[in-house]
Amino acid sequence: MGEQDFLSGYSAKILEYGLAVTYLVLFVLFWRYVQGGPKAKQPGTAPEARKP
Amino acid sequence: MANAETAAAVQGWIREKIFLGETVGDYLKERLTAPIIASMVVVAGGLAVIAYRFYAGLGAATNLSQNQPWGIWIGFDMMTGICLAAGGFTIGAAVEIFGLEDYHAIERPAILTGFLGYILAIIGLIVDLGKPWNMVQVTMRNGTQSVLFEVAWCVMCYTSVLALEFAVPFFEWLGWKKVYEVLKKALLGLTVLSVMFSTMHQSALGSLFIIAPGRLHPLWYSESIFVFFFVSAVIAGISMVIVESSISHTVFAKQFQGQHVDADALTLGLGKAGAVVMFAYFFLKLQGVVDNHAVEFIGKGFYGKWWLVEMLGFVLFPTMLYAWGARNRRVKAVRWAAGIAVLGIILNRLNISVIAFNYKLTENRYYPSWMEVLVSVSLVIIGVFAFRWIVHRMPVLHPLADEN
Numbered sequence: 001m002g003e004q005d006f007l008s009g010y011s012a013k014i015l016e017y018g019l020a021v022t023y024l025v026l027f028v029l030f031w032r033y034v035q036g037g038p039k040a041k042q043p044g045t046a047p048e049a050r051k052p
Numbered sequence: 053m054a055n056a057e058t059a060a061a062v063q064g065w066i067r068e069k070i071f072l073g074e075t076v077g078d079y080l081k082e083r084l085t086a087p088i089i090a091s092m093v094v095v096a097g098g099l100a101v102i103a104y105r106f107y108a109g110l111g112a113a114t115n116l117s118q119n120q121p122w123g124i125w126i127g128f129d130m131m132t133g134i135c136l137a138a139g140g141f142t143i144g145a146a147v148e149i150f151g152l153e154d155y156h157a158i159e160r161p162a163i164l165t166g167f168l169g170y171i172l173a174i175i176g177l178i179v180d181l182g183k184p185w186n187m188v189q190v191t192m193r194n195g196t197q198s199v200l201f202e203v204a205w206c207v208m209c210y211t212s213v214l215a216l217e218f219a220v221p222f223f224e225w226l227g228w229k230k231v232y233e234v235l236k237k238a239l240l241g242l243t244v245l246s247v248m249f250s251t252m253h254q255s256a257l258g259s260l261f262i263i264a265p266g267r268l269h270p271l272w273y274s275e276s277i278f279v280f281f282f283v284s285a286v287i288a289g290i291s292m293v294i295v296e297s298s299i300s301h302t303v304f305a306k307q308f309q310g311q312h313v314d315a316d317a318l319t320l321g322l323g324k325a326g327a328v329v330m331f332a333y334f335f336l337k338l339q340g341v342v343d344n345h346a347v348e349f350i351g352k353g354f355y356g357k358w359w360l361v362e363m364l365g366f367v368l369f370p371t372m373l374y375a376w377g378a379r380n381r382r383v384k385a386v387r388w389a390a391g392i393a394v395l396g397i398i399l400n401r402l403n404i405s406v407i408a409f410n411y412k413l414t415e416n417r418y419y420p421s422w423m424e425v426l427v428s429v430s431l432v433i434i435g436v437f438a439f440r441w442i443v444h445r446m447p448v449l450h451p452l453a454d455e456n
Contacts, residue, residue: 016339019339022335030331033375035324
């Protein structure tokens with residue numbers, strides 16, 4: 001493990017918050033990407049099974 | 053006269069239910085193929101090694117030492133087996149609690165995989181611990197400050213819950229309708245219990261390593277390791293269900309005939325879930341490294357490069373493959389992503405409990421003995437055999453014939 005002193009925590013905090021913000025921003029883009037694409041039909045039931 | 057009738061009825065029942073309506077001779081002749089016989093030889097070897105381990109002790113059968121008391125029986129059979137069995141609670145929760153009824157078709161196979169995974173993990177644990185009769189001590193002593201105590205209780209409770217969940221198709225198969233109806237009604241409650249116990253012990257398995265900051269490499273060690281274990285268990289559950297259902301649809305294709313289940317749509321739905329959870333897991337792991345002040349170790353030396361292999365090759369790559377496959381409706385890509393994710397979880401558990409553990413040791417490093425490997429392989433084969441045997445008889449992949 002890296003050496004720890006009073007100041008080493010400070011840089012870690014910037015990195016930690018930066019990483020969290022990066023994650024949140026990228027997650028929005030990632031979510032939009034995953035949800036996009038060709039329209040999916042309802043999962044689980046084959047079309048012929050849904051006919052009355 | 054009555055005795056003769058009873059005996060004939062029992063014989064008929066055994067022939068119908070156990071030997072699938074065939075005579076014992078025909079049944080064995082049809083199934084004793086070369087791969088099956090080879091597998092049986094491996095299993096027999098594994099059982100012989102287990103007997104030897106109990107006779108001669110852990111030191112004689114394994115390469116374990118005071119420095120490395122946990123080997124692949126813990127790292128693979130226990131840590132990985134339990135993690136890969138997480139599909140039971142993941143899919144159970146999706147169907148019974150969150151009402152995603154479309155996934156009902158894969159709930160029973162997921163529960164069966166989970167149940168068998170736990171049974172085999174417990175067998176591996178007993179072989180590792182020795183003196184199985186002492187295990188009852190856990191229930192008699194107050195060890196609430198020990199993580200192992202929590203793991204032991206949760207595994208016992210969750211295996212019992214899984215047994216009750218699996219009892220639903222089991223009693224349906226036996227035709228015990230009253231017991232089946234009662235258990236079916238209790239399924240929601242059982243699922244709630246299974247989620248609770250799984251959450252506790254999947255994370256507790258990670259907590260076991262919190263007391264080893266000096267022994268586990270900083271890139272894998274984190275005070276939040278229990279969170280990583282839980283999130284990765286969800287990934288393992290989703291991925292294992294995709295892998296298992298893909299194999300089942302090929303191997304047990306006959307059992308799916310006449311069923312109106314769109315397996316591809318289910319796979320794509322699970323792939324989407326897998327992508328989102330893995331994406332979060334990737335950043336959580338990075339956060340753990342930053343929090344542990346271990347950024348400087350990334351890419352440095354063998355362990356730094358090995359960590360990159362795990363994170364980029366077995367976390368980030370399957371995440372992107374899951375996302376691409378789910379978005380573009382490429383079922384094969386999602387299946388490949390699931391397979392790589394499963395390998396990644398196995399690699400992660402082995403890294404934490406064996407490879408990156410005791411990383412400071414330069415000599416007398418642990419490598420599993422052939423006997424350890426044989427036992428682990430045997431347990432996997434027994435699991436596959438058991439799954440196959442059950443699926444061919446009980447209503448796991450299909451409804452019973454008279455309900456079709």
